[in-house]
Amino acid sequence: MPVWTQWISLGLAILGSITGIWALVLNQQRTTITKRIEKERLEAKKKATFQVERTKQMGSKQMQDRLLLHNIGQAEARELKVEFYNYDRFNKGEKRKINPLIDRIPSKINAGQTVNILLSIAGNTAPPYEIIITWDDDFKKGNKLETTLN
Numbered sequence: 001m002p003v004w005t006q007w008i009s010l011g012l013a014i015l016g017s018i019t020g021i022w023a024l025v026l027n028q029q030r031t032t033i034t035k036r037i038e039k040e041r042l043e044a045k046k047k048a049t050f051q052v053e054r055t056k057q058m059g060s061k062q063m064q065d066r067l068l069l070h071n072i073g074q075a076e077a078r079e080l081k082v083e084f085y086n087y088d089r090f091n092k093g094e095k096r097k098i099n100p101l102i103d104r105i106p107s108k109i110n111a112g113q114t115v116n117i118l119l120s121i122a123g124n125t126a127p128p129y130e131i132i133i134t135w136d137d138d139f140k141k142g143n144k145l146e147t148t149l150n
Contacts, residue, residue: 046139048077077135
């Protein structure tokens with residue numbers, strides 16, 4: 001075999017080895033990404049997530065303020081607690097805890113479930129409200145969402 005064919009064979013062997021190593025590196029990266037995505041997917045199945053809004057709906061005689069609490073997560077929320085805070089309009093504007101809810105909030109809300117609760121807004125408790133929602137799910141105990149409800 002001539003020398004020049006041996007050099008070409010050596011060059012092709014080195015190029016093949018480099019290509020193989022590069023393929024191993026890319027495969028390792030793809031595997032790492034796939035594992036991370038799968039871990040995030042499995043964690044998301046254990047989490048409850050909330051979306052809160054205030055709406056007006058027709059009651060028996062007049063429009064009523066309603067609190068809509070949506071569990072948009074993939075797990076049920078347990079030990080659910082909702083706290084409302086407001087700034088007193090008449091006494092120095094101090095922050096205080098209020099309870100404008102007429103209906104009782106369930107202690108457990110399933111994934112994809114919406115709870116519709118009647119709000120009682122008195123003259124000294126006008127919106128906006130600061131709301132703190134706490135709950136437990138399969139991922140973590142003591143989850144917390146703080147938001148403002150207008």
